[in-house]
Amino acid sequence: SSLEAEDAALIEHRNKVLGPAYRLFYEEPLHLVRGEGVWLYDNKGKAYLDAYNNVASVGHCHPKVIEAITRQLGTLNTHTRYLHEGVVAYADRLLKTMPPALGHTMFTCTGSEANDLALRIARSFTGRQGVIVTSLAYHGVTEAVSEISPSLGDFVPRGSRVRVIPAPNALTVAPAEQGAKLAADLAAAIASLRADHIEPAAFIVDTIFSSDGLYPDPAGFLKPAVDLIRAEGGVFIADEVQPGFARTGDAFWGFQRHGLVPDMVSMGKPMGNGFPVAGLALRPELVDEFGAKARYFNTFGGNAVACAAGMAVLDVIEEEGLQENARITGAILKQGLKEIAAGRDDIADVRGTGLFLAVECVEGGAPNARLAGRVVNHLRRNGVLISATGPGANILKIRPPLVLRRTEAERFLEAAQEALASY
Numbered sequence: 491s492s493l494e495a496e497d498a499a500l501i502e503h504r505n506k507v508l509g510p511a512y513r514l515f516y517e518e519p520l521h522l523v524r525g526e527g528v529w530l531y532d533n534k535g536k537a538y539l540d541a542y543n544n545v546a547s548v549g550h551c552h553p554k555v556i557e558a559i560t561r562q563l564g565t566l567n568t569h570t571r572y573l574h575e576g577v578v579a580y581a582d583r584l585l586k587t588m589p590p591a592l593g594h595t596m597f598t599c600t601g602s603e604a605n606d607l608a609l610r611i612a613r614s615f616t617g618r619q620g621v622i623v624t625s626l627a628y629h630g631v632t633e634a635v636s637e638i639s640p641s642l643g644d645f646v647p648r649g650s651r652v653r654v655i656p657a658p659n660a661l662t663v664a665p666a667e668q669g670a671k672l673a674a675d676l677a678a679a680i681a682s683l684r685a686d687h688i689e690p691a692a693f694i695v696d697t698i699f700s701s702d703g704l705y706p707d708p709a710g711f712l713k714p715a716v717d718l719i720r721a722e723g724g725v726f727i728a729d730e731v732q733p734g735f736a737r738t739g740d741a742f743w744g745f746q747r748h749g750l751v752p753d754m755v756s757m758g759k760p761m762g763n764g765f766p767v768a769g770l771a772l773r774p775e776l777v778d779e780f781g782a783k784a785r786y787f788n789t790f791g792g793n794a795v796a797c798a799a800g801m802a803v804l805d806v807i808e809e810e811g812l813q814e815n816a817r818i819t820g821a822i823l824k825q826g827l828k829e830i831a832a833g834r835d836d837i838a839d840v841r842g843t844g845l846f847l848a849v850e851c852v853e854g855g856a857p858n859a860r861l862a863g864r865v866v867n868h869l870r871r872n873g874v875l876i877s878a879t880g881p882g883a884n885i886l887k888i889r890p891p892l893v894l895r896r897t898e899a900e901r902f903l904e905a906a907q908e909a910l911a912s913y
């Protein structure tokens with residue numbers, strides 16, 4: 491059709507102007523023109539149930555967020571070197587969602603910048619250099635954080651001061667052993683750094699291990715490793731870019747499920763529902779010296795519009811009971827997926843918490859990327875959006891906006907049932 495020809499021309503033009511580093515989702519890339527709530531619409535007017543978007547977390551184009559952004563944009567948009575109530579009120583509100591020990595918050599525009607700042611502060615506070623991450627971690631795009639993002643592949647160097655430990659594994663490690671295993675692997679990584687005369691400054695994890703393949707359970711398994719890094723003189727950084735802002739249903743922050751208080755918490759993605767808002771919450775003493783010696787100014791981070799967006803998102807999560815919805819609707823999805831998976835020897839596990847779920851596809855015990863890829867593309871053709879993740883690209887990742895309700899969850903399950911039954 492002429493629209494398909496138009497899309498082909500757009501892909502070609504896109505490749506010409508953006509170059510080779512960009513990727514599109516799906517065998518048939520999706521050309522979107524509009525979004526509303528949990529729905530996205532393409533250029534042919536077709537509706538898609540978005541079961542993957544954790545940025546537009548309170549729903550695409552939420553009217554309250556749009557209103558807050560446009561009102562502030564039409565009033566004043568300046569940065570943190572002028573006195574303004576907005577940034578103070580938002581920082582105060584955000585900190586109220588955190589344990590009291592995390593007394594300061596600093597604003598950036600991206601999760602990458604938040605992690606980059608966390609590394610700078612961890613290294614200045616400890617006077618050390620070593621960082622430990624999990625095997626398929628993703629923490630962002632700057633040179634420093636791409637060094638601690640093994641999911642980018644071997645082409646992006648890890649650097650001599652970084653050690654990689656195995657991520658949790660739901661298939662090979664018994665739930666009761668998960669915590670001890672992670673701590674033992676961390677201890678080995680610390681010993682390996684020390685063998686090279688490098689002291690550990692920080693242990694950083696995404697507290698739901700999203701890019702590693704999604705490992706939320708058993709809640710609490712992170713604690714022994716966090717206790718260990720502190721005993722060894724390093725700090726613990728919780729990357730909450732994915733699990734944060736009520737997604738796990740059980741708690742507002744992923745680390746809370748593990749019954750611990752991090753030294754620093756990085757945040758991003760859903761924080762402004764698509765408007766670039768990100769940041770760091772931290773124990774005040776960590777930034778004392780850094781703050782006295784190195785000023786921090788981020789031109790757009792914490793500007794009046796960003797803070798208005800962030801505040802509106804917190805309002806909507808509260809007013810619409812989205813943490814509770816994530817818990818309840820997430821449980822419906824998980825139960826439904828378990829029923830679909832029952833009796834299939836090519837699905838080894840269904841796991842997740844709240845509106846963050848994973849279905850692990852296998853073949854004879856090995857990762858089955860072919861099945862996962864087929865299901866993802868089949869669902870896309872039928873108007874449902876998910877993706878696949880993990881070391882073998884074999885783990886279906888289901889992560890809808892937090893406003894997904896029961897009827898849409900049921901619709902999702904019907905589509906998933908049909909898609910899996912086809913292969």
Ligand code: PMP
Nearest residue numbers: 600601602628629630696731758
């Ligand atoms: N940490 C995690 C866990 C992420 O998922 C991401 C983004 N995928 C980032 C950090 C980086 O955030 P940003 O893309 O906003 O720089």
